Amino acid sequence: MSISRPPMNIGAVERDTGLGKDTLRVWERRYGFPTPARDAHGERLYSAEQVERLRLIKRLIDQGHRPGRLIGAGSEELTLLSAQSATTTAMPTPPGDIAVTTDDTPASAPSTASAAVSPLIDRVLAQVRGHDLPLLRQTLNQAMLRQGLHRFVVETVGPLNVAIGEAWMRGEIEVFEEHLYTEQITTLLRQAMASLPPAASAPRIVLTTVPDELHTLGLLMAQALLALDGASCIPLGTQTPLFDIAMAAKAHQAHIVALSFSASFPTRQVAPLVAQLRDMLPAQTELWIGGGGSERARAVSGVRVLSSLDAALVALDDWRRNAVLESATLAA
Amino acid sequence: MSISRPPMNIGAVERDTGLGKDTLRVWERRYGFPTPARDAHGERLYSAEQVERLRLIKRLIDQGHRPGRLIGAGSEELTLLSAQSATTTAMPTPPGDIAVTTDDTPASAPSTASAAVSPLIDRVLAQVRGHDLPLLRQTLNQAMLRQGLHRFVVETVGPLNVAIGEAWMRGEIEVFEEHLYTEQITTLLRQAMASLPPAASAPRIVLTTVPDELHTLGLLMAQALLALDGASCIPLGTQTPLFDIAMAAKAHQAHIVALSFSASFPTRQVAPLVAQLRDMLPAQTELWIGGGGSERARAVSGVRVLSSLDAALVALDDWRRNAVLESATLAA
DNA sequence: GTGCATTTTTGTCCAGGACAAAATACGTTG
DNA sequence: CAACGTATTTTGTCCTGGACAAAAATGCAC
Missing domain, CATH: 1.10.1240 (Methyltransferase, Methionine Synthase (B12-binding Domains); Chain A, domain 1)
Known part of the structure; x- marks a missing residue:
């Protein structure tokens, strides 16, 4: 690959890595990394290598690692990453235990990621x-x-x-x-x-993501499973403003709103966003949260966190059983 | 719609409107709009109304209007917008003439947007x-x-x-x-x-968008037309980093790379980005740019700007004719 | 009108300070 | 020794106000 990779300015790095300008500058100030060059006007110029490294760091942070430790390390990250991530991604990422276990012999554990599952x-x-x-x-x-x-x-x-x-x-x-x-x-x-049948009128489920969240794959997988089980899905694509999600739920008389948060979504914003949406939705409309970042919404009340794909089907089942109960109660 | 719309902080507004934090602050300083309230810590709180208005302004700017004038106006924007946009969106938005024609009697022109085309x-x-x-x-x-x-x-x-x-x-x-x-x-x-046949081996076309550009619809429309004409399309989804676009073109030995820029993509970045990609690509690989923001790449040399969907088909035709010529020349 | 130089407009970048929420460490108690 | 509540550290985001270059508009000579 003989292609030259010119240095990027801070805006381009933000776009490419997903790390905010403020974050990039504050890391430089605090940790001494990255150390971009400067152009004639004193503006930062990040080398391709640094951007590459930033991308890697970002992914590791998304998996529960902490910046302070990551940035100090040299290349042992590469060990940490492939070994640990495999074992922890399935679970809600037990916090803190990750870096501690570095003391063990790295090669000892049977957790070598590439152990071909299939x-x-x-x-x-x-x-x-x-x-x-x-x-x-x-x-x-x-x-x-x-x-x-x-x-x-x-x-x-x-x-x-x-x-x-x-x-x-x-x-x-x-x-x-x-x-x-x-x-x-x-x-x-x-x-x-x-190619599925045109969807019964079972529960109507609005599926989408909030602004800044553009990972659709998880949402699509959930949609596939739910549609397969006969739910009538109303997909809104990605990045629907909160208020519009609420309006959509009303307009379509949705029984359920399902959101997806990827692991790379800004940690701090998940809980407030979800809480805010919960407030806007009618009480009887359920709110389901899935995806790698969904654990961060655990604290919000009135919300169902789906920690796996199958959990979505369980939730669907629960909803239906509940609906039957309610209609029975109403009839009596 | 009895739902309450709580005020948003600057980060949320950036996500919802697409206007950067820096831009929002500098508008406030220069034009006196928006005028967000402040919370206990002196942080900006934008009301739902202001955000709504910002969204509108953003769309008008994307159509070629200028912030300075838009922000001063009160509600005559609403007139400007619906009347003018209809007539100008098709063309490359002749700059400047828009606001000037306000002198004309607004209702006189036969350009009332809603004139049902079909x-x-x-x-x-x-x-x-x-x-x-x-x-x-x-x-x-x-x-x-x-x-x-x-x-x-x-x-x-x-x-x-x-x-x-x-x-x-x-x-x-x-x-x-x-x-x-x-x-x-x-x-x-x-x-x-x-449902189209599995694609011949005609020209191989890599289709994608650059980071920060997430409008897929235009790209998808182009892909549909090109695939229909027998081109073999290699879609990479949205937001592929520039360098990866170049790598993909190499890996797949693409004859053409097709990018889409929507009107809402930051004006200034289009030309530099396209030029940079052009540099990374092999000379014989063509670079096609389409979408509402593609005019901004007009200045870059070695690039084909597609100003309409049909232009993509013309370009495809040209490429094929050219390919035949070249192989004939080589054979001779 | 047409082409060129000048001025205005506008978005993005910078520095360095501040602060709150989350994560972690610590100390106490059952 | 585990559980739990309280300090402390870590970390992302927001602030002000200044600067500058590229794009757009304007003015001017031809």
Whole structure:
């Protein structure tokens, strides 16, 4: 790759890494990293290497690590990352225990991430790296047909997402390859949903994300499962302003509003945003929160946190049972 | 709509309106608008009304108006907007002439936006406002089947997008209704593309947007047309970092890279970004730029600006003719 | 009108200070 | 020794007010 990578200014770095300008400047002041060069006017110029490193740090922070420790380290992060992330991503990331266990012999644990969960996953990873789009499409399509939509989403796509993310961290996969993969899965899931029967009038569920949250994949997976179970989904795409989510719920008389927060969504904003939306919604409208960042909404009352994809189906089941009960009560 | 709309802090306003924190503060300093209240700690609190107005101003700026004039005005903007935007959106927005023509009698011109271009469009608008998702789906689906993919995209979806945008400006449509519409079109187009034959090996085209640009609809429309014409499209979704776009083009040996810039993309960044990407790409790889913000890349050399959807097809045609010529030359 | 120079407009960047909420450490008690 | 409440550290975001360059508009000579 003989392409030259020119340095970027602070705005470009913000766009590329998702780290705010204020954050970048305050890190420089506090931790002495990054150390961008300056142009003729005294403006910061970040080298491609530093941006790359910032991206990595961002992902690790999203997994529960803390900036102070990450920035000090040199390259042992690379060890920390691939080893630890595999074991912790499934759970709500037990805070603090991560860096402490560094004292153990790193190679001792049986948690070496790449322990192939399934040959299918390895195959897909290889094909993503190989840039063979038709082949990748075929593989995924076949897997879906063989497993059925439910198992495909839960057992294949979920783990695949994790595997892709980890492979990126290990430097085995490029961002554009990740994008290609995401796009393929998106196409596939939408295609599958299009072929479902036109949706009964079961619970109406509004699905969307708040502004600044643009990860759709998790939401799409949930939508697929819910639609498969006969719920009538009303997708609003991404980045719907809070007030508009509330209006949409009213307009469509939704029984449920389902939001997705990815792990990379600004930690602090999740709880206030969710609480605010909860306030705007009618009391009988349920509010479900899913995705890697959903744990941060745990404290908010009147909200159901879905910690896995299957949890969404359980919630759907609960809702239906509840609905039956209520109508029975009303009838009596 | 009895829902209370609590005031927002500056970060939330940035997310909701797309106006940067710096911009919001500097407007306040210079123009005396907005005038947010302050909380106990001296932090800005924007009222829902001001945010609404900011959203409107943002859209007008995206159409070529200038902040200085917009912010001074009271509600005559509402006139300016609906009347003028209809006539100018199609063209590259002749700069400056807009506000000048205010001297004319406003009602005289035959440019009243809502002059129903097609009954279909009015029907769709009504259905979007009516929140009847199944009906909307059916209408769009039928239109596509009747017109065929090409005509549907060019003659229906394009004008519809404009009509929806204008209806929003006139306050006739809410953001969430716009979202629902967008989502439906997206589903429909993807569905149509899925049913196309698996793509020949004609020119390989990488399609994506740069970071911070998340409007996919235009890109998707282009992709639909190109795929329909037998090009083999490699979609990377949105927000691919520049360097990764270049890497993707190399990895897939793409003949063409196609980017989309919406009108709301920060004006100043378009030209530098495009120039930078042009530098990274191999000389023989063509770079096509489309969308409402593409005119801003006109100055960059070695780039093809597509000012309409049909222009993409012309470009495709040109490329193919050129390819034939070259191979003939090589053979001779 | 057309082309060029000048002025205005406008978005983005900078420094360095401040503060609250979250995360962590600590000390006490059952 | 575990549980729990209280200090302390960490960390992201917001503040003010100044500066500057690129784009847009204006003025001016031809």
